[in-house]
Amino acid sequence: MAYKQLRVSRFSMIAFTLASSFSLVHAQGLSNSLNVETSWIGNSFGGANAPSGLYQVHVPDDIDTIYVDSAGNVYTNTTYDEAGETQAVFDPNGNLVAGPSDQGYNENGYAITANDNFIYYVNGGKVFASAAPKAGGSYDLAQSRSGSLVQTDVRGLAATDGTLYVSDNTNGQILIYSINQDGTLASNPASFSLSYPRGLALGSDGSLWIVEANDNSSSGAQVVHYDGSGNNLGDVINFDGSVALTGIAVDTSHMQSPDDLVLISDNGQDQDIKIYDVGNLTGSPTGYNSFGNVGGVYSNTKGQIAALKFKGLTGVGVDGSGNIYVSQNGGRDSVNNLDGNAFGAELEKYSPSGNQQWSRLGLEFVTRAGFDPGDDGQDVYDTWHHFNLNWQNNTPGSEWSYTGFTLDRFEFPSDSRLSAPNYTTWVRRINGNRILFTTGQYAGYLNIYKTNVDGDIATDSSTSYPAQGYYAIYPDANGGIWEAGTAQPSEYIIYTPSTGLDGNGNPTYGSTQSFNRPAPFSGSDGIIRRAQYDAGSDTLYLAGWNSSYPQPGPIGDDGPGQIYTAYPGWLANNGNVSPAWTIISEQDTSNYDWPESFSVAEKPDGTEGYLFLTFSGIHKIQVFSVIDGSAVGTITADPSLVGPSIQTSEGPSSGAIGNVDMPYGIDAFRRSNGEYVILNEEDNQAKNLLFRWVP
Incomplete structure (x- = not known):
């Protein structure tokens, strides 16, 4: 009253x-x-109740690239996250298990990889190493971070237990480092020349599939094939200018095929994952299978969110069971600019048959x-x-x-x-x-x-x-x-x-x-x-x-x-x-x-x-x-x-x-x-x- x-x-x-x-x-x-x-x-996690070893629990506001190991752990990297979670590790069930406790505002977050012992990632234009996750645990990446190992414009990383491959975009080469027992890198790496090297992925035979793409050209990218010592094997996957190639992975599980499968994330108009069977390949493959709705979020009812309707693809990965992981950030006005940031981050896991297992959002x-x-x-x-x-x-x-x-x-x-x-x-x-x-x-x-x-x-x-x-x-x-x-x-x-x-x-x-x-x-x-x-x-x-x-x-x-x-x-x-x-x-x-x-x-x-x-x-x-x-x-x-x-x-x-x-x-x-x-x-x-x- x-x-x-x-x-x-x-x-x-x-x-x-x-x-x-x-x-x-x-x-x-x-x-x-x-x-x-x-x-x-807007986020899959509220931000509190971090497990022991972690300082925060949220999906970062952007994901520029991912790497997936055979167990299904997902490693993400980005150029910027307000809380400093520029690198993160999600377990096979989509739980956040690792991230840095310090704020790491990157200049380049386009590469990350791991072997059984260490994670290698780009932060601020430099390559660092942190201890790899142990099953069932959570931990702070900053606690075990090495000093700077490589300083150049790195656009791709791939690792075995003994070797780290680095895409050196500045000098147009692939660097091949031996890994020391403590995760640091031996001096005087081997190398081989390659124009505009980008993402790297290892095949089951230890060979390298490498994205080669010029940021300033609209003529299209290609994926080339080299052995682990840097010898050109002659296999090439060519793309026209409509394909915006943002990520690469190799399915070595042989769950879907007796051969290796090369997966490409396409941030162009198709907004899908392109899968190439490269078994017994000589030259270029004749076709590919598409994973995801062609046209992505703009297929069927435009803008409607649903499984397999991707938007702004930034990376792809595959685990040892053939499950497929896709990172997205909504896209930008240019196919060469992957920095979604305010558009938000999405990370999804799918079974080999295309059933969504989980989705993590930081929007x-x-x-x-x-x-x-x-x-x-x-x-x-x-x-x-x-x-x-x-x-x-x-x-x-x-x-x-x-x-x-x-x-x-x-x-x-x-x-x-x-x-x-x-x-x-x-x-x-x-x-x-x-x-x-x-x-x-x-x-x-x-x-x-x-x-x-x-x-x-x-x-x-x-x-x-x-x-x-x-x-x-x-x-x-x-x-x-x-x-x-x-x-x-x-x-x-x-x-x-x-x-x-x-x-x-x-x-x-x-x-x-x-x-x-x-x-x-x-x-x-x-x-x-x-x-x-x-x-x-x-x-x-x-x-x-x-x-x-x-x-x-x-x-x-x-x-x-x-x-x-x-x-x-x-x-x-x-x-x-x-x-x-x-x-x-x-x-x-x-x-x-x-x-x-x-x-x-x-x-x-x-x-x-x-x-x-x-x-x-x-x-x-x-x-x-x-x-x-x-x-x-x-x-x-x-x-x-x-x-x-x-x-x-x-x-x-x-x-x-x-x-x-x-x-x-x-x-x-x-x-x-x-x-x-x-x-x-x-x-x-x-x-x-x-x-x-x-x-």
Whole structure:
């Protein structure tokens, strides 16, 4: 009852608030810990409960290559993982059993291999060795890491117990090293010349199958065959320019054929694995078998996720039983650029007959997904991925399923998502049609996409919204666009109303309206950094700085500010509204503990609603009532499920929840049953946090 009374005053007393003082709330000491359910989306693992020897448990945000040993252990490498899990080892059941405890930001993660005793991998342009896993155990790769063994542009590795083969792309040669007992390499390796060497794989007879491909040529790659001493055996598999050859493996199990089988991962338009029988081969094979749906995720219903519908293949491997493993990262605009990163990582295991055994996903990196308001938050989209949430599931991490990949780089090669850094997604319904609005890590622009263009594919709307450079930019529930901030003319708040859709489903817009900045941002010292407008209650929410609460040096220009205000009746009164309340947030720059983003969710009749304020380094969400700005409490993630919130001068600790480091890193939504659900950026372990709260 109190909510209704307060809410009535919010509108009927606007004339009074214009002339009187407003409510000022100092957000210090929100000690009331709210009872929430902690969950997550986008990663197969929550990030906590690492087994002995491991510091973190998550699927990395990218996989550039894999190697699979005969037992079915999968070794992965990538150029970058926010938490430093640039190398990882998964056991035959898909459990993570090894990874480094230190942050290893690579310059080149295109090669990894192993023998019975050691793992060899590229990190930062250098080859290192770590102890190989032992059955049933887990361990830290950093603990046994050697010093640098090879320093060159390495694109492929293959190993026996006594020999390491290295693709030296810089000098156009294959290096052949003898392996010492401690895993180090003997000096003065043998070598043989080969232009543009890439991936390596060993046959059952010890011979080498080598990918030869020029990154700067579109004429196609080839696979050549040499013996272990570097003698050319004359066998060649040729590919035309439509094949983007990204990985190679040899099936020596002889489960499917009495001969060796060469497997090639093709990241071109076929999006499949090409399998060649090379038994008694002289010259070139005459044909191949395809593993996976030809066309990958774009076959049948486009964008629909299903087994054998690959997307962005980066590697392939085979174990001693003939099981096939495929790594993917969604692909990029160029067949030569394998760095998917924000597109996410996928690792799958299939039986020889094509039955999926397991799938491991690490889909989120500097991304914040958004709820679809048109179906009570059941569907969630980030810039590239479509998730479905089953709210009946209560086990943490079980609500989500990965249902769609919305980018088609082949049919729409100019899609702006291939070139622009789109990391934040808002889902809006305009005339019932689902429209995606996205912006980058530092905001400044909006890109607009139509969904379900063909299957689950989205594509650029013809509606153009130019980059203005505003940190405060926001699409409201009706598709109207709000801007404010540091770009000129910074003295204005700018609103561009939505007028619906044109005949092709593109949003249309009316004339821009400008408003003077209100108090407490109205002076020459006032800066607005965030804006959100609730169309149902006609309330504009702003955040920023002024001379009383100036921007501290450690907080960059993308920081939201320390002042948070609400202006009910904004459009009805043409912006001539004083704030109904003002919150002064806490901040501790010495401990990386300052606000980064906020999101507002309200009950449709305006009798209830909350502002959720998420912090940058120390991962927490402070909650305030939008009725009067009063503090409600604090949401923190359950560390036993998703890892602790531990911040250092170098960023989050290994295994910890990552920073919120984007202007709109949180999305809150009120479901029809009164439950508030919140998505929060967590790029350290390649996921989004999901919170469920009933007031």
